[in-house]
Amino acid sequence: MTAPRPARPEDGLAWITGASSGIGRQVALDLARSGWTVVATARRQGELARLAAEAPQGRIIPAAADVTDAGAVAEAARRVEAETGRPIALAILNAGTYLPDSAAGFDLAAFTAQVSVNLIGTANALAAVMPAMIARRSGQIAIVSSVAGYRGLPRAIAYSATKAALIAMAESLRFDLDRAGVMINLINPGFVKTPLTDRNDFPMPFLMSVEEASRRIVAGLARGRFEVCFPRRFAYILKAMRIVPYAVYFPLVGRGTGRR
Numbered sequence: 001m002t003a004p005r006p007a008r009p010e011d012g013l014a015w016i017t018g019a020s021s022g023i024g025r026q027v028a029l030d031l032a033r034s035g036w037t038v039v040a041t042a043r044r045q046g047e048l049a050r051l052a053a054e055a056p057q058g059r060i061i062p063a064a065a066d067v068t069d070a071g072a073v074a075e076a077a078r079r080v081e082a083e084t085g086r087p088i089a090l091a092i093l094n095a096g097t098y099l100p101d102s103a104a105g106f107d108l109a110a111f112t113a114q115v116s117v118n119l120i121g122t123a124n125a126l127a128a129v130m131p132a133m134i135a136r137r138s139g140q141i142a143i144v145s146s147v148a149g150y151r152g153l154p155r156a157i158a159y160s161a162t163k164a165a166l167i168a169m170a171e172s173l174r175f176d177l178d179r180a181g182v183m184i185n186l187i188n189p190g191f192v193k194t195p196l197t198d199r200n201d202f203p204m205p206f207l208m209s210v211e212e213a214s215r216r217i218v219a220g221l222a223r224g225r226f227e228v229c230f231p232r233r234f235a236y237i238l239k240a241m242r243i244v245p246y247a248v249y250f251p252l253v254g255r256g257t258g259r260r
């Protein structure tokens, strides 16, 4: 049994969902500049066309789709594979959204929308590439979760729930994919300056630039460690919070975030 290894440009295409903005956009550009041909998926076709124009000629192929539509996302991936005659060797499942929430203003529609994009959307994209990778016994899949998935955080009722689910999903997949020759990675960023966080009206400790975040992701994926998390100090503080008892966790995080 050969152990899974990180994908390389000669193995096939890289595919990134959520490539029209923020982290996904920067990772698409960085991969394209380092020799990958990148399939870029998101809903906004205009943004994908602008992204393709910024990359070296032909290195980014727009493939617009809504990740909540399982058929559309599978079709987008298949179409590019057929057109190029190359398989998707690296899939970065990054599309996601965050809508700050609270118990008093609990909005079921907003909750459902976040579950649909962050969790079901990731599963839809996974279903589009995983069977072929298993059949080939090669490939690499990265799931973009968040340090907000380590524990339930304030103002993240839906977001923390979806990101915790993605962490569990990646951990569970690892047991099977390890034996199937397919590498699975879990990416857990802290705060990164993107249009998603530009909307936040609360302090964001250790806020990182999108360029630095992308560098960490691209390097981490090439190294092939299961989890890529950053900024280290912030991630380790939040990891430590996973093992502190509730009697300590709630007052500590509540005071630190002004929720107590």
Ligand SMILES: NC(=O)c1ccc[n+]([C@@H]2O[C@H](COP(=O)([O-])OP(=O)(O)OC[C@H]3O[C@@H](n4cnc5c(N)ncnc54)[C@H](OP(=O)(O)O)[C@@H]3O)[C@@H](O)[C@H]2O)c1
Binding pocket: 017, 018, 019, 020, 021, 022, 023, 024, 041, 042, 043, 044, 045, 047, 065, 066, 067, 068, 094, 095, 096, 097, 098, 117, 121, 144, 145, 146, 147, 188, 189, 190, 191, 192, 193, 194, 195, 196, 197
């Ligand atoms: N920024 C942070 O601090 C941070 C921290 C931890 C984790 N993350 C995670 O990193 C990922 C990227 O976040 P970001 O900060 O780069 O956010 P962003 O700038 O808002 O980008 C989100 C991307 O997801 C796409 N997307 C949203 N809904 C979609 C849908 N239904 N179908 C297809 N694409 C969709 C958007 O494209 P369209 O609107 O064109 O569809 C966009 O390209 C998310 O999963 C987020 O949870 C971010």
